[in-house]
Structure formats: structure tokens, C-alpha cells
Amino acid sequence: MAHWDEIDGISGRLLKKILLGEGRDSQEDSGRLTDKYKDWDTLAKQSKKALKYDANKAFRKLQYRKYRRRHLMTRWSVAASIMLLFSLTIFLTQESPEVKPVKKIEPGYKKATLTLSDGTSWDIRETAKVFQVKDSEFKVDSCGLSIFNNAIAPSQTETQYHTLSVPRGGEYNLTLSDGTQVWLNSESELRFPTRFNANNRTVYCKGEVYFDVTRNPDSPFIVRLDKGEVTVLGTEFCTSDYENSVVEVTLVTGAVRFKAENGDSVSLTPSQHLVYNTVSDSISVTTVDTRVYTAWKDNLFCFEDETLENIMRTLSRWYDINIRFDSEDLKGRHFSGTIEKYSDIKSFLEVFETGTGIKFDIYGHTIIVRKSR
Structure with a gap:
């Protein structure tokens, strides 16, 4: 050695x-x-x-x-x-380069921003809190936001408004001072007065909003949309105006009157669904299963003979994801199905792929829709 x-x-x-x-x-x-x-x-x-x-x-x-x-x-x-x-x-x-974990696609949850009439903003979720703003009390808990105010605004004063905004991947519940309950879906907004006046209760909304209005014959409840308005006395209905060219109103109970921006008006009865096309300036009314249009407030998405483009658009708002179609002809294909809002989107997509000839590829927070090979 x-x-x-x-x-x-x-x-x-x-x-x-x-x-x-x-x-x-x-x-x-x-x-x-x-x-x-x-x-x-x-x-x-x-x-x-x-x-x-x-x-x-x-x-x-x-x-x-x-x-x-x-x-x-x-x-x-x-x-x-x-x-x-x-x-x-x-x-x-x-x-061995550093590998960053891919963030899982999560469903939305209760979150919103409350902007007061003076410009002050509050990030509100489910954390319990109570705060006072002039003569109004705001209470936040697991049920949402409740406003308590018995005062009526004098008819001569200028109306001031608070705004509740819900982002992508969010939803929120609001109880107004008159007892009216409001559900806001993702990417929706409600502007409401600091105090209702004696003659009417007028609010402004965007996106998709469900109303359960407290009846008051002396003070009709008016919902102002971008391209029209809905007047009610006491009822349950849903409005949707995500698209610039389309306004939808679905009546669950009671009676409402829709007035288009051109002055045309239509009264609805329960289970009727109104679509106002602002491009063609036309109004159509059909009888529907209202659950398809309102189930989102009960933690479900119901799709009945819906285009794949609209289905994926709905999911993109709730899961806060981006959607890309590999082929334009896939957008117009029609499907039906139900998904729980708080379920894993991957499970839903896997079931959806069965027998449809469609494949969903997930890359981070982007889903590519393509034809299965």
C-alpha cells in the first residue's frame, strides 16, 4: 500500500x-x-x-x-x-432550480368593500364589528352587513349614498335599514342612500343582485340599473346586467315593473324572466324555472341548456380565474349541470369532461378549454 x-x-x-x-x-x-x-x-x-x-x-x-x-x-x-x-x-x-408551488384554485368567499358617503372605505368580511356613522349603526357578522337607521331623510336635502362593492371571487349579504335583504354576487355593486326618503326607496346596482324587498305601499322600492329600472312594492327578484348590451330580471314572487331606458315598460308575474337587449332595443319575456337564475344565493350554480362560454364566465368570476378557449366553436356548445359553489373546481371539470369531448387544462389560475384528442 x-x-x-x-x-x-x-x-x-x-x-x-x-x-x-x-x-x-x-x-x-x-x-x-x-x-x-x-x-x-x-x-x-x-x-x-x-x-x-x-x-x-x-x-x-x-x-x-x-x-x-x-x-x-x-x-x-x-x-x-x-x-x-x-x-x-x-x-x-x-x-436543481427552485420550484415554486402552484397555488390551488380556491372558491370565493364573503368579502366586500364598504365605501361611506364621506369617502371612507372599510374592508368587511366575516369578522364581527359594530361601528357608528352619524345616525346609522353598521353591524358586521357571519350573516353579512346590517344597517340600522330609523331616520327618514327630509325631502329637501340632497341624498348621499354609501356603496357596497364585491370583487371577483367574492359574495356578500346586506340588510338595509328598511329590512330589505340584498345578496350580491361576484363583481357586483350596490349604491344605497344613507337615509331613505318618505316617497321612495331608490338604490343603484351593477352586476348580479338578488332582492327580498320589505313591503311598503307608501314608499315603492326602485332599483336603478345602467339601462333601465325595476319598481316593486314587496317581492323577491333578481337582476343581472354584467353585459353592457343585456339586462335581465327574474321574478320569484310578487310583482315588478321594468322600464327600459327608451321608456318602454313591462310588468312581470312570478316565474317570468325578462331580457332587455340594448343593441336591438328589444324586450323578451319567458316563463322559467327561477332556480336556474337565483340558486347562486343558495350556494349553487345551476346551468340549464347554457352555452359553455357563459358557464365558464360564471365560474371565472367566482373562482377568480382566467379562461381561454382553444377553439371558438367550443364557446357556443350548450350544456346543463349543477355545481356547489364551495366545491373544488377540478372535481366539477373532471365530471364535465366525461362524454363531452372537451378537455380542461389547468395552468396556475388559467384554464384552457380545448377539444379532447
């Missing part, structure tokens, strides 16, 4: 040949490292600095091992070990 001194010498000569180019014919190759490292002491010091390697401490540990040798490691082998570790560190860093 070779002596450690001999092994030491061999490793030193080999390292010189590899790093400093000794023994090569090309002067250019041999000088690549020698210009930077004039001697071995410099090389060893630089290596130790790069890895914060305590060579003396390592030597002391090795001296107590079973096979003690005075020259077990010289500075040559120390440098070789350091350079080897340094190379492995670089290699492993390059070969």
Missing part, C-alpha cells in the same frame, strides 16, 4: 496539471489560471474564503482519527477538496 506521503505527492501533481496546466504544450492554456493564482497559498485562501471552510479545524478533527498521519492532508489536498465541494455546489445549484 502506498504511503500517505506518496499519495499526497501524486494528488498534488495531478491537481497542478488540471488547474494550472502544467505539463501542457500550450502556453495559453497553462496561463489561464496562473495569472489569477500565482501560487498555491493564494488558491487555497480563495477557496477557503468562498466556502467559509475552516481548514485548521478540519485538520484538528482528523488528527484524532484511527489512522493518524502527520501528513494526512497537505494544503494541496485541502485545496483539491475545497475545489471539489465548490464545483459540486455550483453543479447542484444549476441542476
Whole structure:
């Protein structure tokens, strides 16, 4: 067996040949490292600095091992070990890039922003709180936001409004001071007066909103939409005007009158669904299963002979995701189905794929809809 001194010498000569180019014919190759490292002491010091390697401490540990040798490691082998570790560190860093976990697609939840008439904004969710604003009390709990105010605004005063806004991936419940209950779906907004006046109760809304109006024959409840308005005495109905060119009103109970921006008006009876197309300036009324249009407030999405484009648009608002269609002809295909609002969207999509010839590819928060191969 070779002596450690001999092994030491061999490793030193080999390292010189590899790093400093000794023994090569090309002067250019041999000088690549020698210009930077004039001697071995410099090389060893630089290596130790790069890895914060305590060579003396390592030597002391090795001296107590079973096979003690005075020259077990010289500075040559120390440098070789350091350079080897340094190379492995670089290699492993390059070969193993940091992999960031993909955030799971989560369903929406109760969240909204309340902007008061003075411009003050409150981020309200399910955290219980009670605060006073002039003559109104605002109470936030797990049921939503409730407003208590028995005062009636004088007819001569200018009406001031609060605004409740629900973002994508959110929903919220509101009880107005007259007892009217309001459910706001994702990307919806309700603007309501700080105090109702004696003649009417007028609110403004965008998006999709469900109303359960407290009856008051002396003060009709009026919902102003972007392209029309709904007048009621006491009833349950739903409005939707997500699209700029379409306004929808679905009546559950009672009676309402819809008035278009052009002055045309139509009265609805229970289970009727109105669609006002602002482009063609036309109104159509059909009898429907109202659950299809109102189930969202009961934590369900019901789709009946609905286009895939509209289905995915509804899901995109609730799950706060982006939708891309690989083929335009897929958008117009019609489907029916029901999904629980708080369920995993992947489970729904997997069931939806069965026998439809459609595939949903999920990339982060983007879903690509394509034909299955």
C-alpha cells in the first residue's frame, strides 16, 4: 500500500496539471489560471474564503482519527477538496432550480368593500364589528352587513349614498335599514342612500343582485340599473346586467315593473324572466324555472341548456380565474349541470369532461378549454 506521503505527492501533481496546466504544450492554456493564482497559498485562501471552510479545524478533527498521519492532508489536498465541494455546489445549484408551488384554485368567499358617503372605505368580511356613522349603526357578522337607521331623510336635502362593492371571487349579504335583504354576487355593486326618503326607496346596482324587498305601499322600492329600472312594492327578484348590451330580471314572487331606458315598460308575474337587449332595443319575456337564475344565493350554480362560454364566465368570476378557449366553436356548445359553489373546481371539470369531448387544462389560475384528442 502506498504511503500517505506518496499519495499526497501524486494528488498534488495531478491537481497542478488540471488547474494550472502544467505539463501542457500550450502556453495559453497553462496561463489561464496562473495569472489569477500565482501560487498555491493564494488558491487555497480563495477557496477557503468562498466556502467559509475552516481548514485548521478540519485538520484538528482528523488528527484524532484511527489512522493518524502527520501528513494526512497537505494544503494541496485541502485545496483539491475545497475545489471539489465548490464545483459540486455550483453543479447542484444549476441542476436543481427552485420550484415554486402552484397555488390551488380556491372558491370565493364573503368579502366586500364598504365605501361611506364621506369617502371612507372599510374592508368587511366575516369578522364581527359594530361601528357608528352619524345616525346609522353598521353591524358586521357571519350573516353579512346590517344597517340600522330609523331616520327618514327630509325631502329637501340632497341624498348621499354609501356603496357596497364585491370583487371577483367574492359574495356578500346586506340588510338595509328598511329590512330589505340584498345578496350580491361576484363583481357586483350596490349604491344605497344613507337615509331613505318618505316617497321612495331608490338604490343603484351593477352586476348580479338578488332582492327580498320589505313591503311598503307608501314608499315603492326602485332599483336603478345602467339601462333601465325595476319598481316593486314587496317581492323577491333578481337582476343581472354584467353585459353592457343585456339586462335581465327574474321574478320569484310578487310583482315588478321594468322600464327600459327608451321608456318602454313591462310588468312581470312570478316565474317570468325578462331580457332587455340594448343593441336591438328589444324586450323578451319567458316563463322559467327561477332556480336556474337565483340558486347562486343558495350556494349553487345551476346551468340549464347554457352555452359553455357563459358557464365558464360564471365560474371565472367566482373562482377568480382566467379562461381561454382553444377553439371558438367550443364557446357556443350548450350544456346543463349543477355545481356547489364551495366545491373544488377540478372535481366539477373532471365530471364535465366525461362524454363531452372537451378537455380542461389547468395552468396556475388559467384554464384552457380545448377539444379532447
